[in-house]
Amino acid sequence: MAGPGPIVDRAQAMIIEPLAAVDWLAIAPVALPLAGGALCLMLRSRNDYASRLTIIVLGLLVLINVGLLGVVLNHGPVVMAMGNWLPPFGILFTVDVLGALLSLTTSVVGLVGAIYAGADIDVGRRRFGFYTFYLLLISGVSGAFLTGDIFNLYVWFEVLLIASFGLMILGGERAQLDGAVKYGVLNLVATTFFLIAVGLLYGLVGTLNMADIARSVPELADTAPIAAVATLFFVAFAMKAAAFPLNFWLPASYHTPRIVVSAVFAGLLTKVGVYALLRVLVMLLPESRMGLDHVFLWVAILTMLVGAFGALAQGDVRRLLGFVVITGIGTMLVGVAVGTEEALAGAVYYAIHSILVMTALYLAVGGMERLAGSCSLHTTSGLYRTDPTFAAIFLILAFAVSGLPPFSGFWPKVMLVRASVASGSEWAAATILFTGLLTTIAMARVWLLAFWRDLGTEAPIRVAGLPTASRVNWLGPIAILTVIVIALGVVPEGLMSATMKSADALLDPAGYVGVVLGQGEQP
Amino acid sequence: MEGILALLVGLFFVSAIYMMLSRRTVRILIGVVLLGNAVNLLIFTSGRLTIAAPPVIPLGLQTVDDTVANPLPQALILTAIVISFSLFAFLLVLSYRAFQELGTDDVDEMRDAEPAERRLPPMEY
Numbered sequence: 313m314a315g316p317g318p319i320v321d322r323a324q325a326m327i328i329e330p331l332a333a334v335d336w337l338a339i340a341p342v343a344l345p346l347a348g349g350a351l352c353l354m355l356r357s358r359n360d361y362a363s364r365l366t367i368i369v370l371g372l373l374v375l376i377n378v379g380l381l382g383v384v385l386n387h388g389p390v391v392m393a394m395g396n397w398l399p400p401f402g403i404l405f406t407v408d409v410l411g412a413l414l415s416l417t418t419s420v421v422g423l424v425g426a427i428y429a430g431a432d433i434d435v436g437r438r439r440f441g442f443y444t445f446y447l448l449l450i451s452g453v454s455g456a457f458l459t460g461d462i463f464n465l466y467v468w469f470e471v472l473l474i475a476s477f478g479l480m481i482l483g484g485e486r487a488q489l490d491g492a493v494k495y496g497v498l499n500l501v502a503t504t505f506f507l508i509a510v511g512l513l514y515g516l517v518g519t520l521n522m523a524d525i526a527r528s529v530p531e532l533a534d535t536a537p538i539a540a541v542a543t544l545f546f547v548a549f550a551m552k553a554a555a556f557p558l559n560f561w562l563p564a565s566y567h568t569p570r571i572v573v574s575a576v577f578a579g580l581l582t583k584v585g586v587y588a589l590l591r592v593l594v595m596l597l598p599e600s601r602m603g604l605d606h607v608f609l610w611v612a613i614l615t616m617l618v619g620a621f622g623a624l625a626q627g628d629v630r631r632l633l634g635f636v637v638i639t640g641i642g643t644m645l646v647g648v649a650v651g652t653e654e655a656l657a658g659a660v661y662y663a664i665h666s667i668l669v670m671t672a673l674y675l676a677v678g679g680m681e682r683l684a685g686s687c688s689l690h691t692t693s694g695l696y697r698t699d700p701t702f703a704a705i706f707l708i709l710a711f712a713v714s715g716l717p718p719f720s721g722f723w724p725k726v727m728l729v730r731a732s733v734a735s736g737s738e739w740a741a742a743t744i745l746f747t748g749l750l751t752t753i754a755m756a757r758v759w760l761l762a763f764w765r766d767l768g769t770e771a772p773i774r775v776a777g778l779p780t781a782s783r784v785n786w787l788g789p790i791a792i793l794t795v796i797v798i799a800l801g802v803v804p805e806g807l808m809s810a811t812m813k814s815a816d817a818l819l820d821p822a823g824y825v826g827v828v829l830g831q832g833e834q835p
Numbered sequence: 836m837e838g839i840l841a842l843l844v845g846l847f848f849v850s851a852i853y854m855m856l857s858r859r860t861v862r863i864l865i866g867v868v869l870l871g872n873a874v875n876l877l878i879f880t881s882g883r884l885t886i887a888a889p890p891v892i893p894l895g896l897q898t899v900d901d902t903v904a905n906p907l908p909q910a911l912i913l914t915a916i917v918i919s920f921s922l923f924a925f926l927l928v929l930s931y932r933a934f935q936e937l938g939t940d941d942v943d944e945m946r947d948a949e950p951a952e953r954r955l956p957p958m959e960y
Contacts, residue, residue, distance in 0.1 A: 463911055470918045477925055489933040490947040496926050497863055501855070504867075507874050507915060514908070515881025568948050627956040689956040757956060765960045 337380045338392040338405045341415050341454035344373055345422075349447035362443040363430055369447065370423040373454075377416035384412045385810065389817075389827045391460070399460075399828050400521035406460025406828055410660060410814035413807075414457045414587055417664050418580055420796070421671045422450040425576045428675050428789040431682075431781030432572045437482050445482070446576075448475035453580050457587060460828060462510055462596075463520045465588065469503050469552070476581060479573045480565065491565030498561040502551035506588075509544035516541065523828035525596050526821045535599065542600030545592050546608070553585030553641050556615040562638060563622065567630035571678030574630065578637045579671035583663050586644045594648060594656060595818045601651060608649030613743045615642030620750035629677050629687040629758055633670070636713060636754070639747050640666040643728060646740045650732050656815035658727030661807060665720040665800065669712045672793035676706050679786055680762060682778060689758065693767040702787060703763045705794050710755035712797045715748045720800035723808065840880045847873030860930040860940045867926065871919035875912045882908030 348369035352362040384390055389408040393399065407415075426446065433442050452472030459465050476499075480492045514520055516537055517528040529538060547558070554562040562582070566574050593601045601608075619639030626632035640662065647659025677687050679702055684692045696703040712719035725744055732741040800807055817824055847869055854866030882905040890903040934940050937947060 463914075467914065467918070470922065474922060474925065477922075477929075481929065484932070484936075486936050487948045489929065489936050490945045493860060493926075493930055493933050493945065494942070494948075496922075496929060497860075497867065500867060500922055500926065501870065504870050504874055504919070508877060511874060511878035511881050511911075514878070514911075515883075520907075564949055625953075625955060627954045690954060761957060761960065767960075 334383055334390060335392040337376060337383065338390045338407045338458060340376045341373055341380070341419065341458060342405075342451050344369055344376070345447040345451035345454070349444045349451065352443040352447060353441060356439055356441055356444070362438065363426070366426045366429075366443045366447060367423065370419060370426050370450065373419040373450070374416070374423055377412065377419045380407060381409075381412040381416050381810075384409055385813070389824055391828055400519050400524040403464050404460035404521060404523075404828060405458050406522065406824065407458050408814065408817050408824055409810055410587070410590065410818065411457045413660065413664060413810055413814060414583070414667075415454050417667050418450060418453050418457065421576060421579045421667055421793075422446075424789040424792055425572050425671065425675075428575070428678070428786060429572045431779065431786040432570055432678055434779050437570070440482055441478065442482055445475050445478035448472075449479060449576065449580075451475075453584055456584050460522050461520050462513070462522055462525065462592070465591075466503065466507055466510055469506065469584070469588075472581065472584065473499055473503060476577060479577075480569050482569065482573070485568070488568045491568035494561050495565035498551065498558075502548050502558075505544060505548035505551070509541050509548060512537070512541045512544070521828070522591070522596060523821070523825040527825050527829065529597060530599070538597060539600045539603055542593060542597045542604060545597070546589070546604065549585045549589045549592070550611065550645075551585075553582045553589065553645075554638055555611050555641055555645055556618045556638070559615065559618065559638050559641075563631060563634040566634045566637070567628070571630075571674055571681065574633075575671045575674035575678070578633065578674050579667040582637060582641055583667055586641065586648075586659070586663055589645075589648050590656065590659065590818060594651060595821050595824075598819075601648075605649050605651060608645060609737055609740055612642050612645035612649050613740055615639075615645060616743050616747040617642075620747040620754070623754040624750060626754075627689050629680065629689065629692075629762065630674075632754060632758065633673055633677060636673070636751060637666075637670055639751055640670065640713075642747070643725070643744055646728050646732055646737075646744060649740070650728075650735050650737055651819075652731050652735055653812065653815045653819055654727050655731035655735070656818055657808070657811040658724045658731060660811040660814050661727065661804075662721075662724035664807065664811075665712075665724055665797070668793055668800075669709060669719075669721065669797055672790055672797065673709050673713060675786075675790045675793070676702075676709055679790060680706075682786060684762070687762075689761045691767075692762040693765045694763075696763040697766060702790075703759075705787075705790055706763065707759055708794055708798065709790075710759055711752075712801070714752035714755055716752065718798070718801045720797045720804075722801055723804040727808075836884050836886075837880055840876060840884070844873055844877045844880060847876065858941050858943050860934070860942065863942070864923070864926055864930060868919075868923055871915070871923065874919075875915055878908050878911050878915065882911075 355361045384407055389406055392405045394403045449472055452468050452475055455468035477496055481488050517525055551558040616639050619635045622635035623632050644659045644662050647655040680687050683695055683698050686692055712721045715721035715725040729741045729744055851866045851869035851873055854862050885904045888903045890906045892899050937945055
């Protein structure tokens, strides 16, 4: 038998002192909606309570995320070690500027969606647990943005996936089941690809902690296996983000559920894929990303073109918006492909803009259906006469999603175009501008046909399947998002400097690594 | 040992992809199950294999005193098994329900969400 090993003080592997209050902030965006979801499940027969509870939970979450963002901006990343196990052994929540920004946007969109849900979700769907699934989805998305462990990221992907399955099929209509089969299988395959890449990466570096991976990968002697792993990650996340040629599940499914579900899906889910690309490929595997940047660039350009031309060919506004989401994904991928500080900041800014504006647009289509009974461009008309305020809001959102000033889509496009010209990718810059023009045409046509044209048909008095709701109940949430979209276009400095900070941290993860692993070195 | 398992993982992946290329939902789902198991084996293999070396610290010692099996991949696989099993159960019920509602298990004929004949938007008014 071998002699006794070196004496190890096991206390050094644990944090002894109790957690500070600020550490709890890091976990609250996940824990709070999870608890709220469980409560809603218990209250599902009292659905008036469940809807109020959801709004209260998400309102609290917005405040918490504002606090978290403030702490992160002023004092650097916040780390919370689960079960007091120190990195790199325990599972960590590591919140940096990027995670905090996206988590805040998630909670804002979640709150707005929860308010709108009161006017969109009928009693049957509420009873089958709409609010539970909804809160679990928000929890999963926040977890994905905040975790500091790559296997944990996979777990949050699955949490948001199963919650989104529930929301997708709630109601069980034929089109929903059809869309859900394609959505379900392809997304499950994408997360499985992600897991393959995680397994291989673990085999190469022997750790799952993101900071530890960022530190160990440059020390590896052989770069070829890492390049293969990076390609697998790219395939998995591009599929999640609906990048060409793996985008076909999105237009096949996003128009089938209730509009508020489509809205949060279009806002949040694809951006989780983009976030994962930024986090894993830009921060953890930077050398492999540089090796693949031509592939990224072509994928980005083709994604933008497919989305823009697809949007032009749709006669149904719900399906049209699915392609507009894809165009936005392509625009963000340009930032990932170019990979300079300004490009990454532009991608993050565009992600936030896209979360807000896509959710608002889908909700606005819900408003169109509420007023006109349909969202087909062949039959819908005269909405300007019915509701001029709503028509104005829709026009603002249409301009914002096309990237026209003075709305939020303009600045990230300026940053991305400037960054891609500076790095010699003029084709990408030209495609951003060209697809912006095509999106403008597609969205302006929607406004022209559905709002400005007047076929003289009378609007239905009550649309089947929608609960009765006052005008403020459905128009209010859209107006809130529109105000944010205008504000981010008129005063972009604050968000721009925050996104620059986040891009800086992605390119040079030394600060992130130091905060996470620095704790482990001192007893 | 790693070589044999690597070949097995490869075989699993090949059969999974072959099954998933089918148009029938049942075959696609079998492919999904095989894919999940392929990944579990892959994680197991990439955590390095040891035979009969449980990761237990002997009595009186502070650390293990010899090469032991890596317990982490097993924890990862357990998590992955639970997740993939539950998602597979969901997909199974979903595709059965879709078969009942849509009357087909051929994904090419599932055109409810995306009807085959599409109308372009009006060009003028």
